[in-house]
Amino acid sequence: MYELKAVEKKFPGVRALKSVDFSISRGEIVGLVGENGAGKSTLMKVIYGAYQPDGGEILIDGKPVRFSGPRDAMERGIGMVFQEQSLITNLSVMENIFLGYEDQFSRFGVVNWKAVAKAARKQLAKVKLDIDPRTVTSSLSFAQRQLVELAKVLTLEERVQGHLVVLLDEPTSVLAEEEVKLLFKLVRELTTRASFIFVSHRMDEVMELSDRIYVMKDGQVVDVVSRGAATPEAIQHKMVGRHVDKEYYREQRQKPYDAAKPLVELSNVSLPGKVRDISLTLHAGEVLCLVGTEGSGREAILRTIYGMRTPTKGTLKIKGKTVSRLTAQGAVERGVGYVPRERKIEGIVAGMNVYENMTLSQMPRYARAGWLDVGNERDLARRWIRKLAIKASSEYADCGNLSGGNQQKVVLAKWRSGGSDIMLLDHPTRGLDIGAKEDVYDMIREMCDAGVGVVLVADTLEEAIGLSHTIVVIKDGEIQKRFDCAPGSKPSLYDLLHYMI
Amino acid sequence: MDIQRLKPHFPWITLLVLVTIVGIADPSFLKPANLLSLAGDIVPLFIMALGLTFAIYIGGIDLSAQSMANMITVVASVYLASLGIWVAALCILAGFVLGTLSGYLTTRMYVPSFISTLAVGGVCFSVAQWLSGNRALNMDAMQRNETFGWMIGRTGIVPHEFFIALALLAICLIIERRTTLGRALKAVGAGELAAAASGLNVARYKILAFAISGALAAVAGLLFSVKLSGGAPTIANGFLLPAIVAVLVGGTPLTGGVGGVLNTAIGTLIVAVIRASMLYFGIAATQQQMVFGLVLIAAIALTIDRSKLRTVK
Numbered sequence: 104m105y106e107l108k109a110v111e112k113k114f115p116g117v118r119a120l121k122s123v124d125f126s127i128s129r130g131e132i133v134g135l136v137g138e139n140g141a142g143k144s145t146l147m148k149v150i151y152g153a154y155q156p157d158g159g160e161i162l163i164d165g166k167p168v169r170f171s172g173p174r175d176a177m178e179r180g181i182g183m184v185f186q187e188q189s190l191i192t193n194l195s196v197m198e199n200i201f202l203g204y205e206d207q208f209s210r211f212g213v214v215n216w217k218a219v220a221k222a223a224r225k226q227l228a229k230v231k232l233d234i235d236p237r238t239v240t241s242s243l244s245f246a247q248r249q250l251v252e253l254a255k256v257l258t259l260e261e262r263v264q265g266h267l268v269v270l271l272d273e274p275t276s277v278l279a280e281e282e283v284k285l286l287f288k289l290v291r292e293l294t295t296r297a298s299f300i301f302v303s304h305r306m307d308e309v310m311e312l313s314d315r316i317y318v319m320k321d322g323q324v325v326d327v328v329s330r331g332a333a334t335p336e337a338i339q340h341k342m343v344g345r346h347v348d349k350e351y352y353r354e355q356r357q358k359p360y361d362a363a364k365p366l367v368e369l370s371n372v373s374l375p376g377k378v379r380d381i382s383l384t385l386h387a388g389e390v391l392c393l394v395g396t397e398g399s400g401r402e403a404i405l406r407t408i409y410g411m412r413t414p415t416k417g418t419l420k421i422k423g424k425t426v427s428r429l430t431a432q433g434a435v436e437r438g439v440g441y442v443p444r445e446r447k448i449e450g451i452v453a454g455m456n457v458y459e460n461m462t463l464s465q466m467p468r469y470a471r472a473g474w475l476d477v478g479n480e481r482d483l484a485r486r487w488i489r490k491l492a493i494k495a496s497s498e499y500a501d502c503g504n505l506s507g508g509n510q511q512k513v514v515l516a517k518w519r520s521g522g523s524d525i526m527l528l529d530h531p532t533r534g535l536d537i538g539a540k541e542d543v544y545d546m547i548r549e550m551c552d553a554g555v556g557v558v559l560v561a562d563t564l565e566e567a568i569g570l571s572h573t574i575v576v577i578k579d580g581e582i583q584k585r586f587d588c589a590p591g592s593k594p595s596l597y598d599l600l601h602y603m604i
Numbered sequence: 605m606d607i608q609r610l611k612p613h614f615p616w617i618t619l620l621v622l623v624t625i626v627g628i629a630d631p632s633f634l635k636p637a638n639l640l641s642l643a644g645d646i647v648p649l650f651i652m653a654l655g656l657t658f659a660i661y662i663g664g665i666d667l668s669a670q671s672m673a674n675m676i677t678v679v680a681s682v683y684l685a686s687l688g689i690w691v692a693a694l695c696i697l698a699g700f701v702l703g704t705l706s707g708y709l710t711t712r713m714y715v716p717s718f719i720s721t722l723a724v725g726g727v728c729f730s731v732a733q734w735l736s737g738n739r740a741l742n743m744d745a746m747q748r749n750e751t752f753g754w755m756i757g758r759t760g761i762v763p764h765e766f767f768i769a770l771a772l773l774a775i776c777l778i779i780e781r782r783t784t785l786g787r788a789l790k791a792v793g794a795g796e797l798a799a800a801a802s803g804l805n806v807a808r809y810k811i812l813a814f815a816i817s818g819a820l821a822a823v824a825g826l827l828f829s830v831k832l833s834g835g836a837p838t839i840a841n842g843f844l845l846p847a848i849v850a851v852l853v854g855g856t857p858l859t860g861g862v863g864g865v866l867n868t869a870i871g872t873l874i875v876a877v878i879r880a881s882m883l884y885f886g887i888a889a890t891q892q893q894m895v896f897g898l899v900l901i902a903a904i905a906l907t908i909d910r911s912k913l914r915t916v917k
Contacts, residue, residue: 409801411800411801430805431800431801431803431804432803432804432805434803435802435803436803441801443801445797448795448797448798449797449798449800449801450798450801451795451798452790452791452794452795452798452799453794453795454790454794454795454861454862455790455791455794455795459787459790459791463787463791463798463799463802463804464802464803464804466784466787466788467784470783470784473783473784473785474782474783474784475782475783475784475787477782517802
């Protein structure tokens, strides 16, 4: 009943969706999987009306439609349950459920809250949530909020003619196992009211819930799998487009690290609300991977080493010396480089060119008494553009206009050209295409060969396992388990998941 | 040719168009002597706008500039007799210190710069009233000419203010284009979080930007009081709006990161031409701020980088 035909979406420099066909029928649950950057979120945005496709068409019950925005799509029965929850936390549950649609309860601009509460109770009953609709949203648990979001979307049922399509974007990422089971049960029951599109990173969950699974890669739907027609491994294979083998992560290039040369030593470091009693050591030539779920404290650890956060307890030693006053400036001087997750916001400065970005962390080296030696800067940029094969028209190109992979290379060049030998990489391959990912993997191995220690927060578990010498699993801010990952005796995905959740 | 690539060229095209229009309406406007004296008259405003450029370049604003200039006219008038040439140092130091205070409040206390500078401006205004006894003060004409006469003379038809403006512009341009300070300010304006994640001491650079803004507002006040041979707590009122207009029509958006002091020079000339044309078209002085208000809104709407704004309040 809802269908996409040959839908295209282009962004400057990227074809995010390439002739995507998609359909969902009444009461169906359709899974959508793909790696980061495969085009899942773009496709979802097209489905719920946030993006308008550049080509192809959207059909509802066989008739072509065009959405001017999410609200327009909602009027046609397409609702979205957001991953980062879209509820406004200082409003009550009922206000959230009917936000923007209070007109039906108001006379002369005055809202009849009793009627709202009654209607909200009815919506909450659909998702089997027994709470007072007057409750302030911030006092609910994440699982409860998720259900309120779902209830909010289901109000469409009364407003809209025809069947509903509800998108669930990573609905399980903040839920405990029991809550996931309850949610799945509920979704199955709700198929009498709506069809669901379920997006998740967790392959097992997608396979459990979905009737059909769309597998995306590089902006295309590479396969549609019916329930039970493929193993998780086969789907994984299609997502990556090859066997996730040793070669992909350059395992053959993994050499033992220098255990006699500790670069970073954390002992009993605590940050209230973030991490507790973290002790770990990074050695020269080691890739140490922090594994955990979103919000488990991985980023806090990176930022502590980088000096952007000061722990309340514990000590940090860099190259054998205890660091007493933590600042980012100090960390840079001690040879720490930080590649943040938000590449476009924290990694590069859009609006500055390649050489300006590369020397940003090391300006004193390219200046005398505050006076910049631009010629020298440009030499450096040209050298690294060649060395890393950065696709930029020249060293004057605005970094904001480079592709993701080339931006990441500029960020890496910024630190490596300054001689940083402790590299903190937060999701360094996020949103990169496969070729660019492989370039980053090569660079990580090269850094290790040069005696650099790398603390990595990987984009996927496979990446973490493939790249690391050591894996530290973190849950709720505490270290659960440490794995040695010598080539040939690496832990499996399930070994890690067991300690993560 | 798309509009984005044309955008950086808007300021000087605007200037050229305006000069042409006014020149056709009144050919005597284009005489070199007239143009130069026009440029000379606008110099105090230009210097203030030059300072403001630093505050706006990093994505902030300095609303204290006008009150600062007011206060400095009073300070200069009061202390010229006792300090002589050193009064200049006192003025610039006061501007620098108060600018530093604004910067400190903004970066360390997390008070948005439009409030912190407004508050510091309030302090300046009050100091000016208190110091002057809320009266207009006059400088001793002899002493003014001896100490600061060189600022306001003429060489041929070129007013000396013009040289001062050029010198300050050159210094600021060098700071912006050739020093680590300028580079850091650009990074803070274009991508503050990335600058911080690169290990830059962002707070220090931001404080410096406000300090420079304060110091240049003080220079503007000093020059203004020398020109008028006196000072009063409200003498420079009516400067702030045109100065902000000058920065923005020059092409430094409120969101910062692009533009710079050369843009402000062009922007100031645009303001000067608008001002002169208003005289020509018979718009009374009392109505001029209306025009500047409208130009300001138009300039902000045209230049602001909406991709950097998530919400506007």
